[in-house]
Amino acid sequence: MIAAKKSSGKFNTEMFSDVPVLQRKWQAALRPGENLPRYEDVMLGSLGRLADHIVLLRDYNGALGVSHTGRYVQQWLNDDRWDIPLSALPPDCATALGEAASSALANGRPYLAAAHCVRDGLVKTYDVLAMPTSSRWGGTLIGAYVNERDTQYNLLDTIFSATDEGVLSLAALRDASGQPFDFQIVHLNQGASRLLKQPSTELLWRRLGSGGNLLGSPEVIERLRDIIGNGCGGQFEIDSDDRCLKLGATAFGDMLSLTVSDVTAIKRREVSFRLLFDNNPMPMWVFDAETTKFLSVNDAAVQHYGYRRETFLGMKLQQIWPEDEWASHSEALREIGDVYHSPRDWRHIRADGSEVHVLTFGRRVVFDGRDGYLVAAVDITERRKAEARIAHMAHHDGLTNLPNRDFYQDRLRQALERSQPGNKRVAVLCVDLDLFKNVNDSFGHPIGDRLLKQVAERLRSEVRGDNLAARLGGDEFAIVLASDVSPNEASDFADRLIAVLSASYDIDGIEVVVGASIGIALSPGDGATSEELMRNADMALYRAKSDGGGVHRFFEREMDRQAQTRRDMERDLRRAFANGEFELHYQPLVDIAADRISGFESLLRWRHPDNGMVSPAEFIPVAEDIGLIIPLGEWVLRQACSEAIKWPADVKVAVNLSPVQFRGRNLVQAVISALAHSGLSPRRLELEITESVFLAETEANLAILHQLRELGVSISMDDFGTGYSSLSYLRSFPFDKIKIDRSFVKDLAQRSDCVAIVRAISGLGRSLNITTLAEGVETVDQLDWLRAEGCNEVQGFLFSAARPAGEIAALLAGFGTRASKAAA
Secondary structure, three states: OEEEEEOOOOOOOOOOOHHHHHHHHHHHHOOOOOOOOEHHHHHOOOOHHHHHHEEEEEEEOOEEEEEEEOHHHHHHHOOOOOOEEHHHOOHHHHHHHHHHHHHHHHHOOOEEEEEEEEEOOEEEEEEEEEEEEEOOOOOEEEEEEEEEEEEEEEHHHHHHHHOOOEEEEEEEEEOOOOOEEEEEEEEEOHHHHHHHOOOHHHHOOOEHHHOOOHHHOHHHHHHHHHHHHHOOEEEEEEEEOOEEEEEEEEEEOOEEEEEEEEOHHHHHHHHHHHHHHHOOOOOEEEEEOOOOEEEEEOHHHHHHHOOOHHHHHOOEHHHHOOHHHHHHHHHHHHOOOOEEEOOOOEEEEOOOOOEEEEEEEEEEEEEOOEEEEEEEEEEOHHHHHHHHHHHHHHHEOOOOOOEOHHHHHHHHHHHHHHHOOOOOOOEEEEEEEEOHHHHHHHHOHHHHHHHHHHHHHHHHHHOOOOOEEEEEEOOEEEEEEOOOOOHHHHHHHHHHHHHHHHOOEEEOOEEEOOEEEEEEEEOOOOOOOHHHHHHHHHHHHHHHHHOOOOOEEEOOHHHHHHHHHHHHHHHHHHHHHHHOOEEEEEEEEEEOOOOEEEEEEEEEEEEEOOOEEEOHHHHHHHHHHOOOHHHHHHHHHHHHHHHHOOOOOOOEEEEEOOHHHHHOOOHHHHHHHHHHHHOOOHHHEEEEEOHHHHOOOHHHHHHHHHHHHHHOOEEEEEEEOOOOOHHHHHHHOOOOEEEEOHHHHOOOOOOHHHHHHHHHHHHHHHHHOOEEEEOOOOOHHHHHHHHHOOOOEEOOOOOOOOEEHHHHHHHHHHOHHHOOOOOO
8 A cells, every 4th residue: 555645624525425425424423611522422323234334443552543334434444353453454544544543543533545455456535534532431542434436547557658768568579490580569659759759650560670760670580589588688779870879678478568668868967078088197096995905096096196007907995095095085985976086185106116295186986887986186286285385484583494483382381291290391592693783784684584594504514403493583592492401501502502503603704603592491480481591591591692792691680570570561651641640840951141031941841650759760661662752742742831831931841852742743833833832932831951962863854953943942952961972963063052061060079171261162162152051050159150150050969959840930939149058
């Protein structure tokens, strides 16, 4: 039986007239408030002839069983037993009844199903209506009505007629000697008529030898004679025009069963496969799925792998695998499906022993009747080499080919991980070349680059084994000594390396000499992570450079404390500027001849909320390093000008400028803005610079100074006499004032050389018409000496310390006769 078909809940009354009668009877027996009608009301009473078509099903310990059957049902079941489980019935009938009953129980209402049963080669269709009812003894009883429809058909004839293949029965015709010489078509289906391109009426009872179709050729008749003569079967193909037919013959006595299939599409695919396989420029092969033996290889594979075709076809897949990949290759082969795309690249061995990297793509195929796989191999050897080069470039410095910072950090982390179990020491050395900038400035960057390459070669010669040398950037290198090194061993290595790197270099006949400074940090004492060790080694390097270079220094905890203090200072400075913690104090500048205050020098003060007043000597260099000095300097200009506008018209204000402000290239605009915002006359503004302004970009800085002079402001040089080229600066720019450094004023009364220097600077000022001002005046004796030597102005504690803006008015009012006395 074919599985029963379930119909919808709506009954088709055209099927047979009994169904609606039973449905109405079931519906009429259903009482209000009840889910199912009672068994007695549906199945007993006026069923009449329908009772013969009823089978009563009930539950037997969780399984359906037959409780009662009518006579028609007994014939259908070919079993008249009662009280038996469904499993005891013929399977086709049991399935139909079971599915219909289960659906009726699930829906709680009658359920109609169609069942197809095969009886004596005929397919008969039965309608099964299952009606659930309630039993007075509890549980549910199902009455199933079974009846055959009028339609039936022969199964074999239907299959025989419906198949697309041609099926023919042939009778052998024998000659007087009993030998078969021809065949007569005694039966055929529509498929045969279509494939032979003749109506079945013309083919039926036709002798093959009479011709008119593909089966009438002498070659086909001869093959059929051999088959019936041997009493066996066989298959062969015939071609005609653009078609290819496959014939399968089976002999039984004087009869032949012949099947005809159109294999034209298959043959075309085989031809296409051959064209794609044989002429494909990509290496391809077919291997046996069971034995892994090569069944076929194309020309591209022969050429690419270098094996002769005969050799290739005598090999197995394993013979082109490298031994170290046998396990992974075999595992991949076991997991292969109908289609395969390698998730990774594989290594294959060529005939000359060389290796190639390939990606493989495979598909299951049938080849010469054997189960196999068609494989295409894409050679990615050059791609892998290019990727390796790219990976090398990503981890190595382009100029020196030394490992770069990323690679160095990875290797350092690995070394630290290996050192953990035994708490072994790992040394980190930061190396910086001394005087390298001079090489670039003197000979140019090409020579500098070639010098770095030679430095790298010397590093490679000294750093071997598990140790590693890297270039971090510029002329900065780093080394990790991964073995368990002692401080003495690290020190000896650093001394030897400094000597090696400090030896002269010959670059195109040019002798170049540089030195090297080294900072050393050792794990675990100086840090447990790569970041800590590198940071601490860098701090030790900074100390080595500060000590003059050409030496090595070990990291010390005091360096970390100083670095932390510096970091705190940077953080607090940024916060201080945002929170307005800065203020200006003013120290009077006194005109000796007029005995009056001619101006005030504005001095920046930082009132830290926790630490109180912080010395400018501490925070100004830090502000310059972190770039805060430019906005801070602009604030000082604006604030000083805004305060000075409140003073008498003949009192100036002096503002110190940082060399960093000149690099910002916005200095002139900042001065203009401060003057415009405050309304202060430019002649009342004095800008103080130090000689460091002239040490870099002299032409550009001189241009800025001239622009400032053109505004009308005065320019003075601070700390005159302490630099190397102070006199040459006076030739470069016509200063309005030079300030004599306090170091010469301090010992005026005790040292004659100080007197001579002050006398010379004062005389120089008079000759060049430049005002001279002495700083740091603290005693009357110093003031008398300065007056005697012709100094124009003084400032210092003798008159007043720097005072907040709120005390300026009192200083001006109270100066008078007390101007020459020390401030209280």
